[in-house]
Amino acid sequence: MGWGRGEAVDGSETGWGRQAEPAPRWRALLDRARLAGRGAEHHDVDHRAEETPAPPPETLPRRAAGTGWTGRAQAVARPADASFGAEPAYRVEATYRVEPAYRVDPRYGGEPAYQAEPAYRAEPEPRAEPSWRAEPEPRAEPSWRAEPVRPPEPGYPEPPPRGRGTASVESRYALLDGGYQPEPAPAESRYALLDRGRYRPEAPPVPEPARIEPPRIEPARVEWRAPEPETELERAAGVLRRELGGPRVLAFANPKGGVHKTTATVLAAATVGSVRGRGVLAWDDNELRGTLGLRAGSARHARTIRHLIHDLAQIEILEGATLLEHLDDYLRHASDGSYDVLAGEESPRFAQRLDQFTVKRVLELLRRTHDVVCVDTGNNVESPNWRTVMQAADQLVVTTVPREDAAFSADWMLDLLHEEGMGELADNAVTLISCPTPGRTPLQDDLERHFATRTRAVAVVPYDPALETGSSIEYHQLQAETRQGWLKAASVMLEPFVR
Incomplete structure (x- = not known):
C-alpha cells in the first residue's frame, strides 16, 4: 500500500x-x-x-464485430500489473x-x-466509434409530402429520420453495429412513393378560362295582344270532341213525311263521326219501309234490324271486343268509315214485332258499343217503338222545312209530348230547319221566331244540290257551306252533355 x-x-x-x-x-x-x-x-x-519481474502481459483482444453486447466491459481473468505497459483504452x-x-x-x-492529465496520452482506440449525429432533415419540396412515420418493429432500434441526403459512412456502420438495417432509399422516390400510394402530387393549377363577356341582349319589347276570339266553327268542333258523360241517344222526329228526317239523321251522324272519328251510329227505326240503309253506308250485306233481333239473345251476352266483332256482322258502314248504320226492315209485316221491350233491348245494346246513336223515328206516334224511343232519348231534334204543313205537324207533336208527360224533352228540343231550295223565304223567319219560343234552340242548314237527288249521301261531297252549317247544328245538339 x-x-x-x-x-x-x-x-x-x-x-x-x-x-x-x-x-x-x-x-x-x-x-x-x-x-x-x-x-x-x-x-x-x-x-x-x-520486485520480481513478471512475465510480459498478454495482448488484449481487439474489439470484434458487434455481438449485441457492444459497449460493455468484459471481466479480466487476472489483474494486470501496472508496471507493465498499459492496456489500450476502450470505451x-x-x-x-x-x-x-x-x-x-x-x-x-x-x-x-x-x-486526464496533459502528461498522459492514451493510445487511440483501434476502431473508435465516432459520435453519431443525425443529419438534419432536409426541407421538403413544395410538391413532395413526407411519408408517414412507421412505428419501429420490436427488437430493432428506432431508425433515424430519413431525408433526401446520403448518410455518412461512419453513421452507416454505426447503425449496422446496432443491428439496424436501413431501408435503401429508392432511386426515384417520387415515382416509387406514387406506386405505393403515398405520394400525392399536387395537381397543376388549372388556368382560369378566358372570361367571355356575354352578348348584350336588349330587353324584348312585350306587346300585349288580345287573344284572337275563337271562331264559331272552332268552338263547334271543340264541343263535338269533348266527352259527353256517357252514350247519348238523339231522336229525329216529325209525324209528317218528307221533312228531311232521314237526311238529318244521316248528316248528323256523318258530321259527329267526322270529328270524333268513331263511336257514332245511325239507326232506321221506321216501322214502315225506311230508306236510311239505302242513303247511308255501303251495302256490303243485306242484314237489317230483323236479323239482329233474331240473334239478339246470343249477342247481348257478349262483352268487349267480342261484342263489337259479332255486332259488326249486322251493321253497315259509311264509305269514309266515320259512322255505322243499322238498316230498317223492308217488309211491312215485321213492324208488328218491334214491341216496346225489344226496342229497349236494342237501344241498350247500341249504348254499350257507341257514344252517339242517331235514331230516325217513324211517322206513327201511336206505335210502341216510337214512344219507346221518345222515352229513351237524351235529345229530341224536331225536323221541318219552311212550309206551313210541316211546321204545323211539328208544333202538334210538341203538344202531344207535353200531354204524354214528356214536356221536359219537348222544351229542351232543338228545331232543325232544312232549306230544300236556295235562298231565304219570309216564312223561314216566322218559323225561327215561333220555334225559338217552343224549343231550346233553332238551327238552320242551307240547301245543297247533292241532297236534292235523294241518292246516297256522301258527306265529303257536300259544299263547304253545308258542312259548316251541319257542324254548327250538331254542336248545338250535343252542347248540353259536354264535360
Whole structure:
C-alpha cells in the first residue's frame, strides 16, 4: 500500500522491447481496490511480486464485430500489473459494475468524473466509434409530402429520420453495429412513393378560362295582344270532341213525311263521326219501309234490324271486343268509315214485332258499343217503338222545312209530348230547319221566331244540290257551306252533355 502515484503509472523497459505506455488512472484505482480487499497478509507477497519481474502481459483482444453486447466491459481473468505497459483504452459505460469480490478501500474515494492529465496520452482506440449525429432533415419540396412515420418493429432500434441526403459512412456502420438495417432509399422516390400510394402530387393549377363577356341582349319589347276570339266553327268542333258523360241517344222526329228526317239523321251522324272519328251510329227505326240503309253506308250485306233481333239473345251476352266483332256482322258502314248504320226492315209485316221491350233491348245494346246513336223515328206516334224511343232519348231534334204543313205537324207533336208527360224533352228540343231550295223565304223567319219560343234552340242548314237527288249521301261531297252549317247544328245538339 506504499505505492506512489509515480510508481503506479511510470513504466520501464518491457519484455517486448519497447517503452511501456503510461496506464490510465482508473487502472491504478482498480489495483488499489483489489489490494484493499485482500488484507494485510498479502502485503508482503505483493511487494515480492513487485520486485520480481513478471512475465510480459498478454495482448488484449481487439474489439470484434458487434455481438449485441457492444459497449460493455468484459471481466479480466487476472489483474494486470501496472508496471507493465498499459492496456489500450476502450470505451467504458458511465457506470462500471464492480464484482462482489472487490471492495473499494474507504480511504480512497473515486473521483466522479476523471479528467486526464496533459502528461498522459492514451493510445487511440483501434476502431473508435465516432459520435453519431443525425443529419438534419432536409426541407421538403413544395410538391413532395413526407411519408408517414412507421412505428419501429420490436427488437430493432428506432431508425433515424430519413431525408433526401446520403448518410455518412461512419453513421452507416454505426447503425449496422446496432443491428439496424436501413431501408435503401429508392432511386426515384417520387415515382416509387406514387406506386405505393403515398405520394400525392399536387395537381397543376388549372388556368382560369378566358372570361367571355356575354352578348348584350336588349330587353324584348312585350306587346300585349288580345287573344284572337275563337271562331264559331272552332268552338263547334271543340264541343263535338269533348266527352259527353256517357252514350247519348238523339231522336229525329216529325209525324209528317218528307221533312228531311232521314237526311238529318244521316248528316248528323256523318258530321259527329267526322270529328270524333268513331263511336257514332245511325239507326232506321221506321216501322214502315225506311230508306236510311239505302242513303247511308255501303251495302256490303243485306242484314237489317230483323236479323239482329233474331240473334239478339246470343249477342247481348257478349262483352268487349267480342261484342263489337259479332255486332259488326249486322251493321253497315259509311264509305269514309266515320259512322255505322243499322238498316230498317223492308217488309211491312215485321213492324208488328218491334214491341216496346225489344226496342229497349236494342237501344241498350247500341249504348254499350257507341257514344252517339242517331235514331230516325217513324211517322206513327201511336206505335210502341216510337214512344219507346221518345222515352229513351237524351235529345229530341224536331225536323221541318219552311212550309206551313210541316211546321204545323211539328208544333202538334210538341203538344202531344207535353200531354204524354214528356214536356221536359219537348222544351229542351232543338228545331232543325232544312232549306230544300236556295235562298231565304219570309216564312223561314216566322218559323225561327215561333220555334225559338217552343224549343231550346233553332238551327238552320242551307240547301245543297247533292241532297236534292235523294241518292246516297256522301258527306265529303257536300259544299263547304253545308258542312259548316251541319257542324254548327250538331254542336248545338250535343252542347248540353259536354264535360
